[in-house]
Amino acid sequence: MKILDIINKDVRFENENKKVTVAVRVLYLMIFVAFVLDLLYAGPVVFRHHYSGILFFLLTLGVLFVNTYYSHTKVVLWFFLIYVFSWSIFMIPLVGWSAGMQNYIIFVLMMVFFGSFDKLGLKILLSALVLLSRFAVIFLFGGTKPMDEISWLTDKLLQTTNITAVFGGIIYLSYTFSKEKQAEDNKLARYNDRLQKEANTDRLTGLYNRRRAEEYLEELISVESEDPVSVAIGDIDFFKKVNDSYGHDVGDEVLKAIAGIMTDTLRNDTFIARWGGEEFLMVFPICNGDQASIALSRLRHAINEAVINSGGHEIKITMTFGLAEYDFSGSFENTIKDADDKLYRGKNEGRNCIVF
Numbered sequence: 001m002k003i004l005d006i007i008n009k010d011v012r013f014e015n016e017n018k019k020v021t022v023a024v025r026v027l028y029l030m031i032f033v034a035f036v037l038d039l040l041y042a043g044p045v046v047f048r049h050h051y052s053g054i055l056f057f058l059l060t061l062g063v064l065f066v067n068t069y070y071s072h073t074k075v076v077l078w079f080f081l082i083y084v085f086s087w088s089i090f091m092i093p094l095v096g097w098s099a100g101m102q103n104y105i106i107f108v109l110m111m112v113f114f115g116s117f118d119k120l121g122l123k124i125l126l127s128a129l130v131l132l133s134r135f136a137v138i139f140l141f142g143g144t145k146p147m148d149e150i151s152w153l154t155d156k157l158l159q160t161t162n163i164t165a166v167f168g169g170i171i172y173l174s175y176t177f178s179k180e181k182q183a184e185d186n187k188l189a190r191y192n193d194r195l196q197k198e199a200n201t202d203r204l205t206g207l208y209n210r211r212r213a214e215e216y217l218e219e220l221i222s223v224e225s226e227d228p229v230s231v232a233i234g235d236i237d238f239f240k241k242v243n244d245s246y247g248h249d250v251g252d253e254v255l256k257a258i259a260g261i262m263t264d265t266l267r268n269d270t271f272i273a274r275w276g277g278e279e280f281l282m283v284f285p286i287c288n289g290d291q292a293s294i295a296l297s298r299l300r301h302a303i304n305e306a307v308i309n310s311g312g313h314e315i316k317i318t319m320t321f322g323l324a325e326y327d328f329s330g331s332f333e334n335t336i337k338d339a340d341d342k343l344y345r346g347k348n349e350g351r352n353c354i355v356f
Contacts, residue, residue, distance in 0.1 A: 009069060020073050020115050023176055024080045027107055027169050028065045031084070034165035035061070041157045042095050042150055050094060057087050077115045081108050085133065092137070096146035099158035102137050103166045105130065110170065114177045202274040204252055205259035213273035213281050217332040220285065229326040230284040230292035233339045234299075237318045237351040239278040246313055253310035254317060258303065265302045266295055281336075289325035289356055296321050296354050304352070318352035 007025050035058065064083055068076045084107050091101040112126045150158075200212035208216070220229060236242075236258060243251040255278065262272050262280065271283040284292040300319060308315040322343030326335045342355035349355070 019176065020111075021068050021076055023111070023114070023173060024076055025065060025068050026172060027080070027084075027111075028061060028068075030165050030169050030172075031087070031104070032061055032065075034161050035087075037161045038091070038095060038099070038158055041154045041161070042146070050090075053090055057083075057090060061087075073115075077111060081111060084108050089137065089141075092141045093144055094147055095150070095158055096155070097141055097144045098155055099146075100162040100166070102134070102141070103162060105134055105137070106166060107169055107173075110173050114173055205256055205274050207259050207263075207280070208271065208273035210273060210275055210281075213271070213275065213283070216271055216273075216283065217336075220283070221332065226328070227286045228288040230287050230289050230323060231326060231332070231335050231339050232282040232284070232292060232296055232321050232323040233275060233336070233343045234280045234282065234296075234319045234321045235343055235347070236278040237320055237347075242315065242317075246311055246315070250310045250313060250315070254308055254315060257306065257308045257310075258317065258319070261302050261306055262299060265299045270295070289323060292323055292325075293354060293356050296323060300352070300354060320346040320351045321354045322346060323354060323356040 007029070008022055039054065060083065064076075064079050067079065071079075084104050088101045088104045091099075095101065109127060109130045112130060113123055146155075200208055200215075202209040236254070239251065239254070242254055255274075258280070259272075259274070262282070266272065266282065267284075269285055271281075271285070273281045275281040282292075282296075284295065287295070300321065303317055303319050306317065308317060320343060322339040322341065322345070324335050324338035324342065326332060346353045346355040
C-alpha cells in the first residue's frame with residue numbers, strides 16, 4: 001500500500017471528520033522525520049542523559065499514529081495536542097532553546113482552530129491556554145543551553161530542521177483547511193446563484209419570468225442612456241385550441257418549443273421573458289422600432305416554418321406581435337401598454353402579424 005493511501009485511509013467511525021484525522025497523521029509524520037534528524041545531529045549528546053525519555057516519545061508517536069485509525073476524531077485531536085506540547089517541553093532542555101522546539105506549539109494553536117472544536121468559546125479558551133503556556137515556556141526555558149555543548153554546525157542543523165518542519169506544517173494546514181473553506185464558499189455561491197436563477201426563471205420554458213423582466217426594465221431606466229429601446233409582446237395564436245385539442249402536456253411542449261425558437265432566432269442581447277400564459281415579452285436594447293420589426297419578422301417566419309412534434313402530433317403555430325419604441329418621456333409601463341394594445345389590434349386584424 002502506498003504511503004498516501006495509508007495517510008488518507010478513512011476513519012473507522014461514521015460522521016467523523018476525516019480531514020482533521022488525515023492532517024494529524026501528516027503532522028505526526030513531519031514530527032517523526034524532524035525528531036529522527038534531531039537525534040542524528042545531537043544523538044550522542046541527548047541519548048547520554050535521557051535515552052529512556054527519547055524512546056518513550058518515539059514509541060508514543062508510533063502508537064498515536066496507529067491510534068488515528070481506531071479512535072474518534074476528537075480523541076485523536078486531544079492526544080495530538082497533548083503529545084506535541086509535552087514533546088516540545090521535553091526536547092527544549094536537551095537540544096537548547098535555539099533549536100526551535102518551542103515553535104511546534106504553533107501546531108497546537110492551529111489545530112485548536114482548524115480541528116473539531118465546534119464552539120467558538122472553546123476555541124478562544126484553548127487558544128488563551130496555549131498563549132499562556134507559550135509565555136510560561138519562555139519564562140522557564142527561554143535562552144536554555146543544551147545539556148551538553150554541541151557544535152555550531154549541529155546547532156544550525158537543528159534550527160534548520162525544526163523551522164522547516166514547522167513551516168511545512170503551517171503551509172500544509174493553511175492550504176488544506178483554506179481549500180476546504182474555499183470549496184464551501186464556492187458551493188454556497190453556486191447554491192445562491194441557483195436560487196437566484198430559479199427566482200428569475202420561468203421553470204417551464206427556461207426564459208426569464210415576469211418578475212425578472214420588470215427588474216430588467218427598471219435597470220434600463222436607471223442607466224439613463226439615450227440609446228433606443230424597443231419592447232414587443234408576442235402571443236401564440238389559438239393556444240387555447242391547442243390545449244383543448246391535444247391536452248395541456250402538449251401545450252407545455254409548444255411553449256417550450258416557441259421559447260427555443262425565440263432564443264435561437266433573436267440577437268443574444270435581446271431580453272426574452274415569459275410574460276404570462278402564452279404571452280412573451282421581448283426587449284430590444286440599442287434597437288429602434290424599425291430594427292426590432294425586422295428582428296420580429298425573422299422570428300415570425302421561423303415560427304411559421306416550424307413543425308412541433310409532441311404526443312404523436314405535428315403542430316403548426318403562428319404568433320401575433322405588438323411592438324412599441326420607448327420614447328424616454330414616459331415610462332416602460334406605458335410602452336408595454338402600447339405594445340399590448342397593438343398586440344390585440346393584430347389579433348383583431350387576423351393574427352400572425354406584427355403591429356408597430
